[in-house]
Each structure stands twice: as structure tokens, then as C-alpha cells.
Amino acid sequence: MHETSASHAAHQHTAPTSFIRKHVFSLDHKVIGKQYYGLALLAVFIGMGLSWLMRLHLGWPAWPIPLLDKLSAVGAPSGVMTPEYYLSLMTMHGTIMVFFVLTNAPFAAFGNYFLPIQIGAEDMAFPRFNMMSFWTTFMAFLVMMAAFFVTDGPPISGWTAYAPLSAVGGDAGPGLKVGQTLWAISIAIFCIGSLLGALNFIATTLDLRTKGMSLARMPYCSWAWFVTSVIALLAFAVLLPACILLILDRTAGTSFFIPAGLVLSDKLQPHSGGSPLLWQHLFWFFGHPEVYIAILPSIGIVCHILPVFARKPLLGPRATVGCMIAIGFLSYMVWGHHMFVSGMNPFSATLFSVPTLFITVPATILTLLLLGSVYGAKMRFTSASLFCLGFISVFISGGISGFFLAQPSIDIYLHATYFVVAHFHFVMAVASLFGVFAGTYFWFPKMTGRMMNEALGKLHFWLTFIGVYAIFMPMHYLGLAGNVRRYSAFVDDYLIPLIPVHKFITIAALLTGAAQFIFLFNLIWSRFKGPIASENPWEATSLEWSTATPPPFDNFGGKHMVVYNGPNEYGVESRDGKDFIMQTSPEKAPAS
Amino acid sequence: MATTTLPPGAEITLDDHGSGKPPERTPRQRQVTMPGSQAQKSETGMWVAVSAIGMSFAAFTSAMIVRQDASTDWQRFQLPHVLYLNTLILLASSVTLELSRQRIAAMPDAARHAAGSAKALLANGIYWLYLTAALGLIFVLGQLLAWRNLAAQGLFLATNPSSSFFYLFTALHAVHLLGGMGGLFYVLRKLVRSGGAGETSGLSAFSIYWHFMDLLWVYLLLLLAMRM
Ligand code: HEM
Ligand SMILES: [Cu+2]
Numbered sequence: 001m002h003e004t005s006a007s008h009a010a011h012q013h014t015a016p017t018s019f020i021r022k023h024v025f026s027l028d029h030k031v032i033g034k035q036y037y038g039l040a041l042l043a044v045f046i047g048m049g050l051s052w053l054m055r056l057h058l059g060w061p062a063w064p065i066p067l068l069d070k071l072s073a074v075g076a077p078s079g080v081m082t083p084e085y086y087l088s089l090m091t092m093h094g095t096i097m098v099f100f101v102l103t104n105a106p107f108a109a110f111g112n113y114f115l116p117i118q119i120g121a122e123d124m125a126f127p128r129f130n131m132m133s134f135w136t137t138f139m140a141f142l143v144m145m146a147a148f149f150v151t152d153g154p155p156i157s158g159w160t161a162y163a164p165l166s167a168v169g170g171d172a173g174p175g176l177k178v179g180q181t182l183w184a185i186s187i188a189i190f191c192i193g194s195l196l197g198a199l200n201f202i203a204t205t206l207d208l209r210t211k212g213m214s215l216a217r218m219p220y221c222s223w224a225w226f227v228t229s230v231i232a233l234l235a236f237a238v239l240l241p242a243c244i245l246l247i248l249d250r251t252a253g254t255s256f257f258i259p260a261g262l263v264l265s266d267k268l269q270p271h272s273g274g275s276p277l278l279w280q281h282l283f284w285f286f287g288h289p290e291v292y293i294a295i296l297p298s299i300g301i302v303c304h305i306l307p308v309f310a311r312k313p314l315l316g317p318r319a320t321v322g323c324m325i326a327i328g329f330l331s332y333m334v335w336g337h338h339m340f341v342s343g344m345n346p347f348s349a350t351l352f353s354v355p356t357l358f359i360t361v362p363a364t365i366l367t368l369l370l371l372g373s374v375y376g377a378k379m380r381f382t383s384a385s386l387f388c389l390g391f392i393s394v395f396i397s398g399g400i401s402g403f404f405l406a407q408p409s410i411d412i413y414l415h416a417t418y419f420v421v422a423h424f425h426f427v428m429a430v431a432s433l434f435g436v437f438a439g440t441y442f443w444f445p446k447m448t449g450r451m452m453n454e455a456l457g458k459l460h461f462w463l464t465f466i467g468v469y470a471i472f473m474p475m476h477y478l479g480l481a482g483n484v485r486r487y488s489a490f491v492d493d494y495l496i497p498l499i500p501v502h503k504f505i506t507i508a509a510l511l512t513g514a515a516q517f518i519f520l521f522n523l524i525w526s527r528f529k530g531p532i533a534s535e536n537p538w539e540a541t542s543l544e545w546s547t548a549t550p551p552p553f554d555n556f557g558g559k560h561m562v563v564y565n566g567p568n569e570y571g572v573e574s575r576d577g578k579d580f581i582m583q584t585s586p587e588k589a590p591a592s
Numbered sequence: 593m594a595t596t597t598l599p600p601g602a603e604i605t606l607d608d609h610g611s612g613k614p615p616e617r618t619p620r621q622r623q624v625t626m627p628g629s630q631a632q633k634s635e636t637g638m639w640v641a642v643s644a645i646g647m648s649f650a651a652f653t654s655a656m657i658v659r660q661d662a663s664t665d666w667q668r669f670q671l672p673h674v675l676y677l678n679t680l681i682l683l684a685s686s687v688t689l690e691l692s693r694q695r696i697a698a699m700p701d702a703a704r705h706a707a708g709s710a711k712a713l714l715a716n717g718i719y720w721l722y723l724t725a726a727l728g729l730i731f732v733l734g735q736l737l738a739w740r741n742l743a744a745q746g747l748f749l750a751t752n753p754s755s756s757f758f759y760l761f762t763a764l765h766a767v768h769l770l771g772g773m774g775g776l777f778y779v780l781r782k783l784v785r786s787g788g789a790g791e792t793s794g795l796s797a798f799s800i801y802w803h804f805m806d807l808l809w810v811y812l813l814l815l816l817a818m819r820m
Contacts, residue, residue, distance in 0.1 A: 125633045195644055203637040233640065237647035245655060248760070253750035256659060273663035273753065278655055285651075 015553040025135075027127035028553065032134050033113030034447065036104050039138060043100035044433075045520075048513050050093040057081055059506030061489040074174070075153045084174045086488035087156035091175075092147070094159030095183065097429060098290065099190055100141055105436045106297035107232070108137070108197055111225040113447060115201060117544045118222045120210025120561040122554045125203035129196045136193030143186035147179040155180035158486065160287065163257035163279035167249040168271075171264040184246045191240035194232055201229035212563035217583065219542045219567040220314070223321050224300020227328045228293050234332070235289040242282035249274070280342060284335035291428050292331045295395075296324060298435020299366060302388045304567070305442050306370060308540045309385035310377035311579055313568040315369045323362035323369075330359040340408045341415045349408040356406040360399065367396060383457025384538075387438035390465045391431055397469075398427025401476065416486070419479025422472045430468045437461075437519070444526065445533030449550045452526040460518045467512025474501050539580055542567045546584045562586075634797040642804045645768065649808060652764075653815060656757045660819065667752040671820055672741035678734035679813055685727035686806045689799055692720030696795065699788050714788040721780055724802070728773050732766050754820055761812050769805050772798070 016022050026032060056065055057080075064079030075085030112130065116123055124130045147154040152174040157166040161183065170177035205226040209218070218226075245256040249271075257279045258271035307314045314320060336344065336352030370392050379385060401423040405411050414420060437460075444452050483490070483498055490499055536545040543563070547556050561584055569581035581587060660666045695717035703710040739762070742748075747755040775798050782793040 126637060199637055199640045199644070202640045203633055207633050207636050233644050234647050237644040238651040241648050241651040241655065244760075248749070248756070254756045255750075255753060256655065256756070260663065260665070273659075273665035275659055275662035278658045278662065281658065282651060282655060 025131060027123070027131050029112050029116050029124045029127065029130060030447075030551065030555075032130050033109050033111070035134050036109035036112060036137070039134075039141060040101050040105035040109055040436075041520075041523075043096050043104070043141065045516075047093050047096040047101060048516065050089045050096070052510060052513055053081070054086060054089055054093065055506040055509045057086060057488060058490075059503045071148065072153050074151070081488070083488040084156055085153060087158070087486065088154040088175050088179070090486065091156060091158050091161075091183075092144075092154045095144065095187075098159055098294065099187070100137075100144075102294035102428065102432045103194065103232075103290070104137065106301060106432055106439065107225065107228055107293060108134075108194075110221070110301065110436075110439050110443065111201060111228075111297060112197075114443065114544055115222055115225050116204060116208065117547065117551060117555050118219050118542055119205065119208060119213050120543050120556070120563060121204060121208035122556070124200045125208055126200050130200050133193045133196035133200065136189055136196065140186045140190035140193060143182055143189060147175070147182040147186075150178040150182070152177060153179055155183050160283055161246070161279075162283075163246070163249075163276045164259065164262060164274070167246060167257040167274075167279070168262065168264060168269055169250060171267055171269070181247065181250055184243050184250065188240055188243040188247065191236040191243065194236045195240070198229040198233040198236070201225055202233065205229075210561045210563060213543075216318075217563055217566045220303035220317075220320060221297065221300035224296045224303070224324055227324045228296045228300075231289045231296070231328050231331060232293050235286045235293065238282060239286035239290075242279065242286065245282075246279070277339075277342060280339055281335070284338045285332070287338065288335045289328075289331045291424070292327055294428050294432045295435075296327065298391065298432045298439075299324065301435045301439045301442075302370065302391045304542070305384055305438050306373060306388045307568065307570050308442075308538050309380040309382060309388070310374050310570070311380070312373060312377045312571045315372045316365075317566065317568055319365060320369055323366045326362040327359060327366075330355055330362070334359060337406060337411070340411045346408070353406055353408055357403070360403060360406070363399060367392060367399070381458075382441065382538075383452070383454055383461055384438045384441040386458060386461040386465075387434045387441065390461065391434040391438065393465075394426050394434060394468065395431040397473075398423055398425070398431060402427060414479055416484055417479035418475040418483045418485055421485050422475035422479060425472050425475075426468075430472070437464075440523070442538065443544075444523075445537050446544055446549055446551070448527050448530075449533055450526050450528075450530030451533050451537065452530060453522050456518055456522045460515060460522065463515035463518070464512060467508055467515060470508035471505055471512060474505055477501065539578070541565070541569055541580050541582050543583055546582055631794075631796060634794050635800065638797040638800045642800060645804070646808070649761075649764075649812070652757075652761065656815075656819065659753050659757075665753065667754050668820055669742075669745060669747060669752075669754060671817060672738040674734055674737045674741065675813060675816075678731050678738070679809065681727050681734065682731045682806055682809055685724045685731070686803050688720045688724045688727060689802055692717045692724065693795060693799060695720065696783070696788060710788070714783070717788070718780065718783060721776065721783075725773055725776050728769055728776075728802075732769060735762050735766050738762065758816060758820065761816065765805070765809055765812060768808075772801050772805055775801065 016026070021027075023031065026035075053065060053068065056063065062080065065076070065081070066079060068076040068079045068081065072085060072088075075082055075088060081089070112124070152170070155161070155166065155175040156173055157176070157180065161180070165172055165176070166180055166184075168176065169180075205218075205222065209215075245254075248254045249256050249258055253270065255271040255274040257276055258269060258274040259276060260272040260274075262269040262271065303314055303320055333355040334352055336348060337356045340349050340352075374389070401419065405414060405420065405423060441452055441457050444450070478498055478501055479485075481494075481498055483495060487495075490496060490502065533549050535547070535549050538545070543561060544551070546561065563583050564586050565581055565583050567583055569583075571579055572581055573579065574581045574585070575587050695713045699710045699713050699717075702713055739759070742755065742758065747758075749756055749759045775794075779794050779798045783795065786793060
């Protein structure tokens with residue numbers, strides 16, 4: 001008997017006291033969640049700064065940008081960026097945003113903080129791995145940032161790092177010598193961190209649910225994090241091998257991706273027979289699931305938050321979860337829709353086009369369920385609920401362009417134009433970030449003990465909402481007009497008339513970006529000066545609202561929670577006269 | 593069944609993982625704990641880890657098939673014969689691992705009859721574990737021999753895509769195996785410290801990993817034999 005209690009205590013929680021153990025190398029999932037959030041916040045502002053630089057250049061290519069020559073004397077002599085440096089900044093923008101923001105914030109940050117609490121656990125299944133996964137990710141970030149400071153700057157091959165450009169080395173252009181190697185190493189490290197994280201999420205969800213927390217009673221965002229972690233596990237397990245092969249091609253002289261007879265800068269490359277398409281297949285086998293890694297957690301967050309402010313249950317709880325699973329499953333069968341113009345057999349194109357259209361079915365059902373859930377509701381308009389509604393709007397706007405791109409015959413025209421840029425910024429970038437914003441306004445009280453300022457929050461919402469439409473809507477038009485993406489200046493006859501549109505977009509981007517400082521200010525100011533939050537300020541049902549604000553070290557202060565209801569008991573009459581029933585409340589919810 | 597003293601104010605809950613059904617009594621269930629026993633967590637975690645590793649080797653496999661068909665430069669070569677001997681050694685290590693687990697699993701029963709016989713079982717189990725580690729090490733050394741054999745044929749990492757994949761597969765597998773041996777020593781330490789608590793030492797999770805490494809190697813060998 002004695003032995004067991006000792007070994008039990010070994011993995012039981014006692015709060016650490018030293019600063020390093022508490023705030024730096026912490027095993028506490030809540031601290032790790034905040035660390036991920038901080039990293040994503042840093043990354044998103046760097047990524048946004050890069051987009052400002054690119055947009056300034058697109059609008060006014062001849063203007064010198066102050067201080068840019070300090071960042072890279074080669075890339076921007078006297079402050080005007082070279083076309084290659086434009087590509088370097090674009091590569092870093094995409095990479096930082098996709099990996100360090102859209103993967104980290106909605107999934108790793110909020111998931112770490114709230115998954116254990118929502119299922120009634122004291123911590124993640126493997127706290128030590130959890131700490132490692134954050135610090136691995138952080139190291140990946142440092143390696144990626146190092147690419148800014150090497151002589152010829154970051155790589156120019158885009159976030160998709162298409163081979164052979166990404167595989168050959170310095171002869172092909174700037175950034176491809178050291179910068180591209182740093183990129184590949186950073187992404188490989190990132191994969192390891194994400195795999196550790198996904199493993200933890202899966203084991204936690206399967207094994208640490210408290211009594212009564214059946215799968216059917218799990219909140220939607222816990223479901224989304226769970227499905228996402230399964231997707232992430234399989235996707236990053238493919239990107240990692242791809243990066244290893246790329247690193248070998250770059251450093252060890254192998255020829256996985258580099259074809260024979262390639263002549264660059266008048267030099268015959270010493271490689272034979274590799275397949276550039278192999279990289280595209282490996283990358284997009286990861287890449288398409290990755291876009292769902294970015295969006296599913298935000299879908300889950302919106303499904304979680306919207307009923308709280310609609311004071312109505314979400315329609316079709318089972319269908320919602322079913323759609324998430326279906327999306328996760330189908331996301332593995334559609335990667336070829338990124339390769340319609342790669343010279344693939346038209347039959348293969350059809351083979352990828354059909355499942356791509358299938359995947360719009362669960363996506364559409366989810367959207368309709370969300371819309372149906374707010375239909376006729378007496379919405380409580382808060383910053384959080386506004387961002388949820390905004391999410392639905394941008395997700396639809398971006399999803400619709402997907403239908404067009406999914407047709408190979410249309411995509412041949414639209415591929416690699418601004419139409420695609422508009423599509424994925426709406427449906428992935430903005431939608432996922434709106435989920436993060438909603439989550440922030442919603443959970444900030446729980447995470448810090450203080451409320452955020454609602455007036456500033458709403459101002460932030462309206463400026464951002466109008467701003468993203470001003471930025472990305474015109475890009476559809478640009479794409480239809482034939483404006484190719486990844487050009488740094490528009491000098492061809494057919495592109496010159498489009499320059500005013502680009503100027504407009506640049507101004508919108510600068511203003512929308514500026515509005516994000518309202519958010520940053522609100523975040524920092526409220527952290528110290530916001531009004532004190534109560535245990536359950538939004539009158540929500542899930543477990544994170546049944547514990548103190550902010551939660552104690554072991555989440556529930558030594559109590560083992562017992563769950564009696566699903567998360568969806570809104571718009572009911574509870575015994576104490578409220579319109580919701582907590583998941584932990586033993587009273588039986590009346591059938592609604 | 594183990595019991596623990598509860599901290600004041602704690603509620604007693606049954607570990608039924610929220611299924612709503614009365615808990616079944618499986619050997620790895622605890623009576624009074626926070627949800628999810630250590631052994632169960634580590635086994636789940638190990639299955640997940642093993643699927644990720646399997647997935648990445650599947651990715652390498654498809655890369656190899658695509659690369660071989662992509663052009664005409666694929667050069668076949670004779671696999672070093674020592675690989676087959678290595679395979680036997682690795683398979684033997686799975687057997688020794690199972691022998692060890694049998695000994696340790698029999699301990700609680702034996703302890704009821706005589707404390708001494710449980711001790712002997714533990715010592716025996718640990719002996720088999722050391723043997724497992726030794727066989728693993730011999731396997732890795734054997735793989736090094738295979739590499740030397742290839743180098744003697746003039747085949748290096750970048751010589752030909754076939755040799756690239758050969759080095760890649762064998763090296764990655766060996767790295768995973770060495771990692772597993774690190775895990776094995778961790779398990780051994782815990783076993784000795786706890787006086788043979790098989791449940792908390794991670795032995796069963798470790799054995800999932802080790803057997804998987806075995807299977808993975810057999811698969812890789814077949815793949816290489818077919819393609820080289
Ligand atoms: C309605 C369902 C969707 C369909 C039918 C669809 C279809 C497509 C197609 C066919 C392309 C390739 C276009 C081209 O490169 O020529 C594409 C690109 C893309 N999609 Fe979607 N998509 C859908 C939803 C999504 C979602 C939900 C996300 C993200 C969360 C997303 C993110 C992306 C990204 C990031 C790219 C471009 C990647 C790049 O080239 O850099 N899509 N989509
Ligand atoms: Cu896709």
C-alpha cells in the first residue's frame with residue numbers, strides 16, 4: 001500500500017516554486033499553452049510586418065523603405081528591395097504564418113491550455129514531452145529567424161519550397177545556400193515538436209477524461225483538437241521525411257528531387273535523375289491536411305463559443321463532430337488539387353477533383369449548422385461572438401472560391417494567380433485568425449483573471465472585418481484578370497491597369513494591420529488593469545468555467561470532477577432559474 | 593489491486609473513462625486514482641508514437657518507389673549477407689524480451705507463495721532484459737558491418753538513389769533502435785528501484801516499441817531485397 005501511494009505521488013502534481021520551473025521550463029500545460037500563445041503573437045506581428053513591406057513594394061515599387069537596407073544591404077540596397085528579396089520576404093511571411101501562427105495559436109496554444117481542463121484532467125498525459133514540444137518549436141523558430149541574418153538572406157522558394165529550386169543550392173539564386181538549409185532544418189525541428197504535441201493531445205483525450213466525460217459529452221473544441229491532433233500526427237510524419245530528403249539533397253549530394261542535366265549559372269549540377277514532382281507529392285500530402293490543422297481548431301472554437309452567446313444549443317451536435325471527422329479523413333485524399341498544372345494525367349486530376357468536391361459537403365454542413373444555430377437567437381453581441389460571426393462570413397467567402405479552384409479546367413486558368421491568394425487567405429488565414437481572436441476574447445478572463453475591454457474589442461473587430469474584405473475581395477478580380485502571384489512588380493501591358501487596385505489593397509493592408517495594435521494594447525492593458533473576472537463571466541457550461549479563475553495549478557484544486565451533461569445545455573430552464581446547465585451539474589437536463 | 597490514501601477533500605471516482613458503464617476489472621485498472629493509470633497512458637502514447645513512425649517510413653517507401661520509377665538511373669546491387677544474420681539476432685531479441693516479461697508478470701503470483709521466488713523471478717527477468725539490450729547492440733554493430741560491405745563495393749550515400757535509400761533506411765532504423773535502448777535502460781532502472789512493479793515501469797509500452805522495431809526491420813529488409 002505504502003509503495004503505491006509513493007509512486008502515485010511521483011506523478012502527482014505539486015506546484016513548482018522556482019521561477020525557471022514555473023515560467024520557463026514549466027511542465028504545467030497552462031503555462032505551456034501561454035508560451036505557445038506568446039510565440040504565436042510574436043510570430044504574427046513579424047509576419048504582419050513582412051506583409052507590410054511586401055505590400056508597400058507592390059503599391060509603390062520605386063519608394064525606398066526606411067531601414068530596410070539595414071536588414072539586408074544586398075536584398076534592399078538603398079531601401080528598395082530587389083525582386084529576389086521580395087521573394088525572400090514572401091517565403092518567410094508564408095512560413096511564419098502557416099507554421100508558427102496558424103498551427104501554433106488555435107491548436108497548440110488554446111489546445112494545451114484548455115483541452116485538459118475541458119475534459120477534467122489535471123494535466124496532459126506526458127507533461128515532460130509537452131514541455132519539450134514547446135521548446136523544440138521555439139528552437140525551430142530561432143533557426144528560421146536566423147535565415148534573416150545570413151549573408152544572402154532567407155530562401156526565395158516560398159512556403160511550399162518547390163524542388164528543384166529548394167534543393168539545388170546557391171547557384172540558383174539568393175537565399176538558396178544557407179537560408180534554404182536553415183529553412184529545411186527549422187521545419188524538420190518543427191515537425192518533431194508538432195509530433196510530440198499531437199501524441200500528447202491524443203493520449204490525453206483517450207485516457208484522461210474524467211468520470212462521466214464520455215466522448216459524446218466532450219466540448220466541440222476538444223473534439224476539434226483531438227481530430228486535429230490525429231491529422232497532425234500523420235501529416236507531420238510525412239513532412240519530416242520530406243525535409244530529411246531535402247536536407248540530404250542539399251548537403252550530401254543525393255538526387256532525390258534534382259533532375260539530371262540541370263544547368264544553373266552556367267554550371268552543370270552534379271545530380272542525376274531526381275524527381276521534382278516527388279517533392280510536390282510529399283509536400284502536399286502534408287500540405288492539404290495542414291490547412292485543416294489550421295482551420296479545424298478554429299471551427300471547434302467557434303462551435304464552442306457561439307452557443308454561449310446565442311443562448312441556444314448548437315444544432316446537430318453529432319453531425320458537427322461527424323463533419324469534423326469526415327473533413328479530417330477526406331483531407332488526405334485531395335492533395336493533388338494543388339498540382340493540377342504539374343503535368344499530371346487528366347484522369348488523376350479528376351481523381352483528385354472529385355474528393356475535393358466531396359470535402360465541401362461536410363464543410364458546407366458545418367457552416368449551415370452554425371448559421372442555423374444563430375438563426376432566431378437573441379445574440380449577445382460581444383467581441384468574442386462578433387468574431388465568431390465574422391468567422392462564418394470569411395469562411396463562406398473563402399470556401400466558395402474553393403469550388404471553382406477544385407475544377408481542373410478552371411484551375412488551369414486560375415492557378416498561381418491572386419485568385420488563389422484570395423481563396424486561402426479568406427478560408428485559412430483570416431478564418432483561422434478570427435477563431436483565435438474569438439478564443440482570446442472568450443478565454444482571456446479565465447487565463448488571466450481579468451476581463452478585456454469590450455469597446456476596444458468591438459472596434460478591433462469592425463476595423464479588422466471591413467479591412468480583410470477590402471484587402472482580399474479585390475484579389476479575386478486581380479486573379480481573374482490574370483494577375484500572377486509572387487511577382488514583385490507589374491510591368492507588363494496587361495498588368496499596368498491593375499496597379500491602382502494594388503495601391504488600394506496596400507492602403508487597406510496598412511490600416512488593417514494598424515488596427516491589430518488595438519488588440520495588442522487591449523491584451524497588455526487588460527492583463528494588468530482589466531476588471532477582475534468572475535468564475536463564469538459568460539455563463540457557459542463547460543468544465544473550464546467550473547473552476548477558479550484563473551485555474552489552480554492542478555486545475556480543479558484537488559477535486560475530481562464528475563460530468564453529467566453534454567456541453568450544449570443552453571436555452572433550458574435550470575433548477576436555480578438560469579438558462580443553462582453546467583456539465584458538472586447533477587440535475588438532469590430536461591429534454592429540449 | 594492497489595489503493596491509495598486520498599488527499600483531503602478528494603472525491604472517489606471510478607476509472608471508467610466516462611463510458612457511463614460500470615467499470616470492468618481489467619488487470620491494469622486502478623481502484624482509486626485520478627483518471628488514466630500510468631501504464632495505460634504510456635501504452636496509448638506508445639501506440640500513437642508507433643503509428644507516427646510507421647507513417648513516416650511509409651512516406652519514405654513511397655518516395656523510394658516514385659524515385660525508382662522516375663528515371664533509369666536506379667542501380668541494383670547485392671545486399672550484404674550479414675543483414676540476414678542481423679535479422680535473426682533482432683528477432684531473437686524480441687524472444688528474450690518476451691521471456692523477461694513472462695518472468696516479471698509471474699511475480700505477484702509467486703510472491704503469494706514465497707517472497708524469495710518472486711525475487712528470483714525479478715532477477716531472471718532483468719537478466720533477459722540485459723540480453724535483449726545486448727542483442728540490440730549486436731544488431732546495430734552488424735548493420736555497421738553491412739555499411740562497410742557497401743562502402744567496399746564503392747557504394748556511398750550519394751552514389752546512386754538505391755544506395756541513398758539503403759543508407760537512409762538502415763540508418764533511420766538504427767537510430768530508432770538506439771533510442772529504444774535508451775528507453776530500455778530507463779525501464780530497467782525503474783524496475784530495479786520499484787522492486788519489480790511491471791505495471792508502472794513502462795515495460796509493456798517499451799515492448800510495443802521493441803517488437804515494432806523488429807517488424808519494421810523485417811519489412812525494410814523485404815523491401816530492400818525486392819528493390820536492390
Ligand atoms: C470548400 C472547400 C475547398 C476547396 C474545394 C478547395 C480547393 C482548393 C484548390 C483546388 C486549391 C489549389 C488552387 C491552385 O493552387 O491553383 C486550393 C488552394 C489552397 N487552399 Fe483550398 N479549398 C477548400 C478549402 C480550403 C480550406 C478550408 C483551407 C484552409 C483552411 C484551404 C487552404 C488552401 C491553401 C492554403 C491553398 C493554396 C496553397 C498555395 O498554393 O500556397 N482551402 N484550394
Ligand atoms: Cu488543398
